[in-house]
Amino acid sequence: MIVDDKLRTPGAVRDAERWTAHNYHPLPVVISSAEGAWLTDVDGRRYLDCLAGYSALNFGHRHPQLIAAAHAQLDRLTLTSRAFIHDQFADFCRELAELCGKDLVLPMNTGAEAVETGIKVARKWGYQVKGVAAGQANIVVAEGNFHGRTTTIVSFSTDEDARADFGPYTPGFTVVPYGDLAALTAAIDENTVAVLLEPIQGEQGVVVPPEGYLPGVRQVCTERNVLFIADEIQSGLGRTGATFACDHEGVVPDMYLLGKALGGGIVPVSAVAANADVLGVLKPGQHGSTFGGNPLACAVAIEVVRLLATGEFQRRSAELGERLRAGLEGLLGKGLVGVRVRGLWAGLDIDPALMSGREACERLAARGVLAKDTHGSTIRLAPPLVITEEEIDLAVTQLAEVLAG
Incomplete structure (x- = not known):
């Protein structure tokens, strides 16, 4: 991470480490706002969310219909x-x-x-x-x-x-x-x-x-x-x-x-x-x-x-999932040794000789894409179902760059 006295992220990360039990090992990213498939940190940097809160954010961040329902209920x-x-x-x-x-x-x-x-x-x-x-x-x-x-x-x-x-x-x-x-x-x-x-x-x-x-x-x-x-x-x-x-x-x-x-x-x-x-x-x-x-x-x-x-989101997941699958399978033998995809949910096994899953996620974050590692050299992708074709291509491209070193 770049050391800059004007950046808020390093201090926020230190405070979080100081005041919370260490039951998680989060990436050093401090989010302050979000919309759709995109997150913005305290320093104004934007990230494509390819985790979606472990599927808690299937409909993206702050979906208008859901936010409206929450606001209306909060008033009553x-x-x-x-x-x-x-x-x-x-x-x-x-x-x-x-x-x-x-x-x-x-x-x-x-x-x-x-x-x-x-x-x-x-x-x-x-x-x-x-x-x-x-x-x-x-x-x-x-x-x-x-x-x-x-x-x-x-x-x-x-x-x-x-x-x-x-x-x-x-x-x-x-x-x-x-x-x-x-x-x-x-x-x-x-x-x-x-x-x-x-x-x-x-x-x-x-x-x-x-x-x-x-x-x-x-x-x-x-x-x-x-x-x-x-x-x-x-x-x-x-x-x-x-x-x-x-x-x-x-x-x-x-x-x-x-x-x-x-x-x-x-x-x-x-x-x-x-x-x-x-x-x-x-x-x-x-x-x-x-x-x-x-x-x-x-x-x-x-x-x-x-x-x-309505069935809209199931269709989006199925159709966009095929695009995600095609992009990820194109990286087999180019740093990936295993790919499993079902809809907009993917498990990727990185060649352990290249890097760990944690290191891959850190490198992706540096390129503006957030994902999560699990079990050694495996990472998971689970973008919001509101993601676009162009955003899927962006995520795959950034992963390819990470794997290429």
Whole structure:
């Protein structure tokens, strides 16, 4: 970074390092404003956002329709708690349920809360509906998963950074290789209540399972009376060129876990969507959240659902994703050794002899493009769905320059 007494970035970075716990290792970029696919830092430099808040900003920064909904709601009502019903609540739940093709919605705030909710519901369903013996419920999960960082969730993580030194760990989970249908099938027994999977593993590097895997999971779950829970927190809501990543293989899970983009990049919103025979096992007092389904969150999320209902953003992701794929695959053998793309979501494996993923992201940032590394020499691209063809070409060109040294 250029050292200049007139620049605000170095001091802001130092202050952030001084006053916060170091649970993240952010790039030394200090953002002050944003619009669409572009960010501006405290020194006035502009960056193309190719991360989109890990898919929380699918509709770009400050989408006019979403900002208008937030402003209107801020002038009327922001929080009631679930002790009362507010006038945005039913519309949000109904419209999201219809988008998902499910009977019911349970609103929460963060993605991890949605996952915890799914775990609790699956266990209760197992005891009350399937007839699993008390305290014996088991959930099958996959290696390389990322479902959040709560104590329960890290108990079945295979990422030592997320898991180490946070024990004792919560029992009740069986971990199998991702994409291995035979191993998953063998892991299911009479006490299995659910299979919990990401249809595409985002944190692992946008890992797409083998063709036929998700339909196979759906079939075995149906045959063995086990719930199929799809964590679509990152992959859902238009990111992959369809409303849900499961849609690419015509699979309908028993339960959707949603978040990130549901809040429109404005407020944290998550939700669980399932039919009444599943979510109906919960009774008053057994699960909840003071802020879950609050008026401001619902007002924004209603507009998110309505944007998705038009199909425009799913089409954009699919069409622009093909342009992104073509550009990235053209870099194979020119610094990239692996490319995985589904819609506007890409995992790129850089030749580790060239540089680490972190170094690549730092070099991209110096060229005005923001991305995120994961697991060594892998980086992820997940631009807002409002990105243009020209902006995709710009990102690919800058990556090519970085790889060329």
